[in-house]
Amino acid sequence: MYTLYTRVSMTAEDRVYCLIKLLLYTAKEENAEVTPTKLQKIFFLLEKEKGVQLGLDFEPFIFGPYSKKLSDYLDKLIELEEVEEIEKEEVRDPLSDAVIGYIRNYVLSTEFKPEEHEKEVETFFREWVRKSKDEIMNYVYKKYHEYFGFPKAKKTY
Numbered sequence: 001m002y003t004l005y006t007r008v009s010m011t012a013e014d015r016v017y018c019l020i021k022l023l024l025y026t027a028k029e030e031n032a033e034v035t036p037t038k039l040q041k042i043f044f045l046l047e048k049e050k051g052v053q054l055g056l057d058f059e060p061f062i063f064g065p066y067s068k069k070l071s072d073y074l075d076k077l078i079e080l081e082e083v084e085e086i087e088k089e090e091v092r093d094p095l096s097d098a099v100i101g102y103i104r105n106y107v108l109s110t111e112f113k114p115e116e117h118e119k120e121v122e123t124f125f126r127e128w129v130r131k132s133k134d135e136i137m138n139y140v141y142k143k144y145h146e147y148f149g150f151p152k153a154k155k156t157y
Helices: 012-030 036-050 068-079 116-129 133-143
Strands: 083-092 099-108
Touching: 012 036, 012 068, 012 083, 012 099, 012 116, 036 068, 036 099, 036 116, 036 133, 068 083
Parallel strands: none
Antiparallel strands: 083 099
């Protein structure tokens, strides 16, 4: 298992994978759910408020800061069967009643034990994972409102 700081050869990618697993480990210990939105916002706060540089390139999005890179890292862990994506509830269109999506959450599906030097980040994760998605969204909106809105179109000329 890779650790956050002790392995010289650890890539930035390995570090993000390790942190995702640490968050999900912490959530399991706290009996808390981690939804896609909650995961995105906690990692955003890890970069902004703890100064942990992960190169996730968060951009403004309708529901607040979003990182495509973080989503891709998570998808890879799901593909490797280290993380399980659980569809908990259907989301239906209020007019047609058609299923338009699912409320999902993520759980760690492999063994993971945090290293002693990861305690500071684990404590940070524990603080935030205990909060509801709405509490986190309200905090991020109030403090980082510039990250809420439609993504800016990239100029192609």
